[in-house]
């Protein structure tokens with residue numbers, strides 16, 4: 001081997017090593033390659049398989065703690081959807097600095113895949129209170145709604161709305177925490193003076209929390225019309241079963257129609273027609289008052305005599 005080839009080989013080796021961790025956070029090519037080529041550990045839960053890959057071995061991570069957290073997150077998704085939302089997902093765990101879990105992203109076009117970063121110093125508190133992996137698993141359950149520039153609110157709103165409910169149903173979160181998030185977050189989803197409908201997606205608040213308002217209204221509407229016999233959960237489970245999850249692309253209208261078919265109502269279609277291209281300010285104060293939820297001295301308090309207190313409990317799976 002002459003020195004030129006040796007030098008080229010050495011440069012390639014350095015580039016490979018130096019790029020190893022950061023590469024995964026760009027486009028999904030490196031993610032899919034890692035899932036295909038690196039060793040994995042398979043968790044079988046709720047009829048699905050989760051292939052966990054520790055990116056480049058993810059040195060410094062407590063593997064048992066990570067796998068327990070993956071199981072716990074899957075339990076929440078299974079509680080809500082009645083099964084693990086896809087037959088198979090590749091989950092790439094990237095080791096990072098600090099004690100937090102962040103940067104979750106879900107992909108579907110080349111097989112269901114999630115990438116998430118776990119801080120090497122993450123302990124029981126970070127794993128126990130994490131919502132990000134459940135959020136990503138909710139994305140697995142629903143088709144990728146296109147065109148994405150319009151439908152971001154539909155996907156993000158559903159994940160924001162379902163994630164805490166799923167965690168309560170699995171016994172991992174308190175009922176108060178769900179409503180604490182809604183009381184604080186949903187006002188950020190109201191349209192501003194220059195905003196259009198949800199399909200115009202003017203920013204983060206409208207997409208994430210405006211979308212969450214849509215799904216809360218849908219849940220309440222379906223429960224009202226079916227005397228609490230059916231709910232958004234039935235609609236979303238049907239969408240999950242019919243699509244098979246995030247491996248396929250659907251239009252917003254397909255999502256709405258499949259959901260309504262499952263509940264025998266027009267709740268989703270009516271809400272969608274109202275909110276997709278018009279700025280709709282929802283009377284959140286009135287809505288929370290009817291559900292019997294408020295914040296007093298920083299704490300979430302429930303009024304069990306409120307007209308829809310029973311419906312509020314049913315939303316998180318309590319009778």
Ligand SMILES: [Zn+2]
Pocket residue numbers: 135136139155156159
């Ligand atoms: Zn999301």
